[in-house]
Amino acid sequence: MPTGGPISGARTSVRIVVVGDRGTGKSSLPPPTPAAAAETFRQEVPPVLPPTRLPADYYPDNVPIVIIDTSSSLENRGRLAEELKRADAVVLTYACDQPSTLNRLSSFWLHELRRLEIKAPVIVAGCKLDRRTEEYNLSIEMVPLMQQFREIETCIECSAANMLQIQEVFYFAQKAVLHPTAPLFDQETQTLRPRCMRALKRIFVLCDHDMDGVLNDDELNEFQVKCFNAPLQPAEIVGVKRVVQEKLPEGVSEHGLTLTGFLFLHALFIEKGRIETTWTVLRKFGYSDELKLRDDYLSIPNKKAPDQSVELTSEAVEFLKGIFSTFDDDKDGVLRESELEDLFSTAPESPWNEAPYKDAVGRTPLRGISLSGFLSEWALMTSVDPARSIANLIYIGYHCNAASALHITRRRLVDRKKQQTERNVFQCFVFGPKSAGKSALLMSLSGRPFSENYVPTTTQQYIVNVVDRHMGNKKTLILREVPEDGVKKLLSNKESLASCDVAVFVYDSSSEYSFKGATELLSYVARQGEESGFGMPSLLIAAKNDLGSNPTVNQDSAKICLDMGIDAPIPVSVKERDLNDVFSRIVNAAEHPHLSVPETELGRSQKRYRQLVNRALMCISVGAAATFVGLAAYRAYAARKNASS
Template sequence: MATVRICICGDESVGKSSLLTSLVKDTFVTAKIQSVLPPITLPPTLGTPENVTTTIVDTSALPQDRDSLRKELRKCNVILLVYSDHYSYERVALFWMPHFRSLGVNVPVVLCCNKSDLSPAMSTAKVIEDEMLPVMAEFKEIDSCIRTSAREHHNINEVFFLCQKAVTHPIAPIYDAKEGALKPAAVAALKRVFYLCDKDQDGVLNDKEVHEFQMKCFEKPLSDDDLANIKRSIRRPQETADGTIEVEKLRDGIDVDGFIQLNKMFAEKGRHETIWIILRKFHYSDSLSLKDNFLHPKFDVPAYASAELSPAGYRFFVDLFLLHDKDNDGGLNDSELAALFAPTPGLPSSWIENSFPNCTVRNEAGYITLQGWLAQWSMTTFSEPKTTLEYLAYLGFESSDTKPTTTSALKLTKPRKRRTKPGARVERTVFLCYVLGAPGSGKSSLLNAFLARPFNPTYHPTIQPQTAVNAVELSEGGKQCYLILSELGELEPAILDNPAKLDACDLLCYVYDSSDPDSFTHILDTRAKYPALAALPAVYAALKADRDRAVQRTELQPDVYCEGLRMSKPLHVSVNWKSIAEFFVHLAECATFPAQAFPKASEEEEKAALQGTAVYLGVGATVAVAAAFAWVWKRNLLSAGSNGAGGT
């Protein structure tokens, strides 16, 4: 917030203008002042919280000035309501607070008892207890209360600081004074803060973690005595076996309940700005939600490019997995996964749609492995980079850059070109492959084999799209990439008709049941129905090769059809063969080097390409020779001119 606008209200002669002049002049003004002062703006250099500019507006309570009062009330961020005697005090509950409500003004109110010098015998504690607390209990809009004296310059700076703080550090969103407890949203936010600060995830903030938390939030160290006092203040009584009550012994650290209790104490003592400093350091907004620009930073993916995890992103997710694998069994069980996603809204919706963790690598117990975990995030980043950025924010990714952004965990690939020269490589490590084929051709079994799942002979038709993602090691150089196999189910027509979906695809895998004579027809019909598929690299595969081979009821057999396209013949594979792993490597290599999955050029095309290259090289050489000749001629000319000038 750039500006805090304070509106001073109250009956006539309660000292509204005197409070304002006492603030500006830093002393009480004895001379007569005008009844309503003009607005005053205080620059942020005067020590205002959150470094904001403050505008203070004086108002009149006279009936003829009600229209002006109404306008000012609707423009303000906080109301300073002043009273000074019994009559003006009664008017707080009978007129002023109901009047604010009738105008629909929903801003915090600071209640001020002015002219305390006129009743010195009355203690501030008694005034608060007898006058202010009953009104505060009746009207929740009242944020705080204070007793002042303009004549004695008592609490003048403090009352306006309270007004500023009511806006910049509001108590209402975080603390329920009636219940005497932090509000659920504040508790949830503070639990996430605790989770992120508990670096070793042992459920306790040890001394080192507390000191790191202190430096991150307040940028000043915490002394050992202060830390001991904090621990002592949050000790809780415990009932022993014999029924006696003992104070809990000091622990080695602060657990989550103690952390919440500590912040509750801050709120009870009026130090709620401390809670706000903590929450804002962890990117919370005034509504106790993470700031949108932190959850969704600007990150645009150009056409034909894609997003991938950077080394920093992979390192973060590896560390996160290892930190939560408490039993060191190489997989995240349900409780470990729940603990990991505790500071987030839960699993991403796309994960649920893809039946996570069935869509990636699991161990024998059915729990996601580190390989599957990284593959899952690689797929999410490829298809939904904004989801990855959002969860990086929730999970506490910290950039090494000066700016607190999550985008350094991602990187952009170069825009892809479909028809590349032989041997040209696509500089990406995550590839999407659509698996197309007739129902019952073995697409689902192929996806299961990709994830090393046992073969299930029972046929289940695929309704919703299914996805499998896994790491594949390429033959050349042992480089690893991630391959996403997608079976489209009943959404196949809609997806193949969608240009954006086809642009995202790196490779098509046409499969047919080599034992079913009617299976290959589906591929021919699909290619005829969707001509745009011809622009994508493709691999043909005859599945169920462990069964007797059937002659396809098509005009051209698959081998002849592929030869007519000048493409490689279908690969005969079976999910029951160990060599099926080599097929997935082949798919990954075709995505990496797409030229080998496009129709081969004819002899005439190759000859024309060579001739074109020769002509290009010849023209280039001629231009180079001409440029060199011109440069030498010009140099000789300049040299001759220089010699002639010297002779003269």
Template structure:
């Protein structure tokens, strides 16, 4: 949660269970002899809990006429205290019969704390565990329970400490308390996050954290090293409960996971959350905005984000790390089926180059997830504007984007880094209205590719109409390429003659020919790249451009 943001606590339960007295005792450190029927919202300062977080506590009424206010308070809360009277078993039964079902009906998804008020009135032959275990078995949403006495000021502050803790250090994202017949277990997302952290701290990549690596981890997360006897104590605890958690070299991954499960089971969630947040995770166990917002990818439409040499080197290192058999390919087994097929090293890097061009934050996120440490800014660069590149002899961008408006009779294909522009989106792009969902900005394109059926004259005419309109919309500065598809069927003489005439009129080269059955799919990208590196000859000499040249 954001620093300084108050935790909103809602206290609900039957009438006369002690809700108002509990809140008053927490706020004034005194017991009210004649509490009012209902308190206004009560604010406790940041110094009220060890977490240093302010609280806003809402008292509620169980009267039917106050139900709308009760529902609103529950819906606006960060945590809810379910209060019952320890001297009145009926109020505890109604927790499972009335209050929890009502919260379920409202769709409330916040932590629930079960609090027994008036613990000074609990029968001496009864302890809390005896009465709450059946409730916890029925209501798995309840995260913790405790007794308190507002009259004797016993465990009053602890109630709200645990309420804050349930919000600041929530258990639900980390641990499933009822995973295996009542035996808790780390949740999959938590395991995945801790596995990444373990790998990042395993500097020598031997699958264990030795004493030096454990101390580096401790200093990074908690700003203090462990003493030798403390290190030995940690490993001893793990070895006693999980022998495979410790090896001769240090703490293994199973031991690391076990240690965090132990912290959580013992109520030390703040320890695991401190580790997760230090490595960039938010409460949903996704990389936080703070972690991903360290780089501004702001750019104009004619610029592209690219991986630097350092960025490529980092990805190559990760590729080599996962390529266990050294065959230069990542099989599904080697990287948990990261891609549908086994990509080569070149294919692996090409996919990341594509992702960086269209969604650089996604590449940044995955580089962090793959274990990059330190400032990630050197992994990326933003190209110069296109006009500046074309005027310079210095090497330009290494990633090109092409738009492919589709003419009739041709199935869409994706080659190089191509973005197919459907018929509806094509109109939107050309009119520059930007209303069609997902319609790209024409300024992003390094070239436009017009695909037509080489056996269909109408398909060619449609492609040429699109070409003229696209060239005009782009200010007669966009390289345009014609691609004759289905070349295995042969270009009809009529289409060939019309094509030659159109290309001569526009001073354009004849179309590239493509036949998938003839193996052209691998050749076409290289031809397109060659054109994009020297694009002047591919800019059509439209009538408006001829006027400019006069």
């Protein structure tokens, strides 16, 4: 399979920094010394060369190279560190006729690069090869060194005097940047890395048009043309399959190249030093150096205002329902862990193995996720991270553009004015003091059983589920628990409440202290909402109702709700599963964004002040209009009088 012209991604240049001990020949390597540019050797070389640029057409990748020479003196160590931190690749030199300089690579230079946290690939270059007098086996010295320091990409020896392998030094350095080995291949195990295998599997699936699990000759040829702009001849196709079959019989079936064979072929390319072939394929299908789809492949629609939200379209939801059915092998209505892993096997990793998605939905006793839970996870990911949502949709086979998958909702400010909302997914912030029952409320939405064990919440957590409304109307509710000591940090961002459709304030109904903490949070959050313009419906939830409510709390709560203009507290007992339809009532509050929006005394004062200002402006406007009309009438009268006389 020919490689064609490799694609180098979006890089406009490659910056290579040359370092090493004094006298190792590093300043004889880069241009403008003729060693690398005009293929002659200059005897007199300045201590440090100025930055030099090799043109784009110097190497096949058509990306220019900037070569930075450095000084080894102690007084220039600061400048050296600065240059290294800006390097795309490092050429580390030693002198072939001075064994002590080779030892210095492991005793000083490579450790120094690690101390400076240099992540650039390293090319070890042995200079002055023409001066070596004894026999020498490069691999004996270099294999242990490369095993100890995995950042070493290649080792090569050269001679500027004899023009031996000088151009190859910078070619390998450029290649290590444009076609890095580390993301694709584990040198220690000699196998493709998991993320590389997942990307190649997605490419295989995309090219397998008839979905029979193999690439037939036509599909293989179409793949070749797409990636390398040149078709394969019939004899070449036979040759490719023969190479695979000889090494891996299961890599080829009677119908064509299997996924196992496709992966083996790419591992073989890399082992043979043709890593640019695999990178060409990956980049043709939109992958970055991190083996994720590039931003230009995603085209995420942007919100124009912070109080807009992002939801999946009905088209995307139907696609997900089909995917769920496809990967539910035993058709039991749930995706088990193995089935879910298979579904995301063409993504860089399963997106739900980490917070906030890992525990966001309830699972069946066999760790299966239902269709409702599956769609709820997608709703959460779309709301919290639309870019990640659309990327994963594409990874698992969604072919349409982002605009057909994501819907930007109307501003909540507009919803308040219109006194209705068209949203299907609501995000609810859950506030409250410690031990008020916030986490238990979240767990009950996911269907998890009540636990007597109290575990303080230290970070924000999410729970999401579908809430059945009247007449089969279903909405998705996201509960976002905010720890008490994290409220001020959250609200330090003035737009933090923009994503909140409704806020609930949970307190232990048997504790005056807990109630006081909840109402203080209510007042604080309400003030922030008034100041930022992102006020939202708010509800008080009297949790732990099984412990018996405190009479003083009952009296004070009624007064506060009346003063702030919100609904009476909702009593619940998660322990006794007496939830009092709380989630439906939360959704109902979110569906009516103009109601139950708390008002503080400061907010009412500011509202009255604005009303007075508006009335004053109205009076001024009316007075000005009356004056204008009177003046116009007088002028008309004067004009008629002059005409009659």
